[in-house]
Amino acid sequence: MTKVLLVDDDADLTAMLSQYLMREGFDVHTVLDGEAGVAEASSGAYNIVVLDIMMPRLSGIEALRRIRAANDVPVLMLTARGDNIDRIVGLDMGADDYVPKPCTPGELVARLRAILRRTEAREPVGEASSAPVLQAGWLAMWPGSRRATWRGQPLELTGTEFNLLEVLARHAGQLVSKQEISMQAFGQPLARFDRRIDVHISSIRQKLGALPDGRSWIESVRGQGYQLLKE
Structure with missing residues (x-):
């Protein structure tokens, strides 16, 4: 229960x-x-x-x-x-x-x-070694166990941050609209003036750090959406 x-x-x-x-x-x-x-x-x-x-x-x-x-x-x-x-x-x-x-x-x-x-999705006991991994550059994610690493180090994410980053990782190098992110990460359309995605993306950016030139690993296109860079 x-x-x-x-x-x-x-x-x-x-x-x-x-x-x-x-x-x-x-x-x-x-x-x-x-x-x-x-x-x-x-x-x-x-x-x-x-x-x-x-x-x-x-x-x-x-x-x-x-x-x-x-x-x-x-x-x-x-x-x-x-x-x-x-x-x-x-x-x-x-x-x-x-x-x-x-x-x-x-x-x-x-x-x-x-x-x-x-x-609450969890990886079955004993299947860690064969669990499918989602790889996008320095980022590795194991959706079954809700685990992620960045540059080989554990990446601590909240449940919502994991869902958002997973959507971007599956479309790495491509612009994903906020509406599509909301549908895939939250299972519902994005409401007008809802800033949840922006706030969570800001937190994820801080955890990933910046590129050598100072840019974020997650780029935004104003009014359209976000994309995770492949490097």
Whole structure:
């Protein structure tokens, strides 16, 4: 059973969401503050974390930073509707997606399942040596085990970053439109004013570093899309 950690200081909301999630087949544990959320999320016992941004004592953004320092568990952020700054900061720090509050339980479940579909694929035990590798220049990716290396060194990626980079790697040297990236990485069309792809690509660029001439390994064409250079 999929284990969900729900971190939100609104006790009434967490109770309502917990009941709905359990009816949908999830195993849910709730905590009401960021510090407890970090401790639980860092235990490695959960498949996914739902994390509210606005909390006392320890904000969701700081909690996310500490969680990411411990592991790469998928994180869905709950943000105030219309607060784009929090969303961008959360995505930039490694959140996999966000849902504006107030949200319906059905929307939350749909987002959780979409993230889990993207991040829970795992390589069968004993098949590591024969697992297919996706190679694009210095980049090597093993989609089955969600593992990647860059210049022969482990490349630490969030689940969403892995999906985006995998799309670009499969089309290395070619321009891929944002709409096509969204469909392949997220399984849904790109909404107007949605900057998730741009924010995650910015994070991936930092992890890959720059070419000797200062250019990024991931080039952008304004208003069109991105391409991963082959070198």
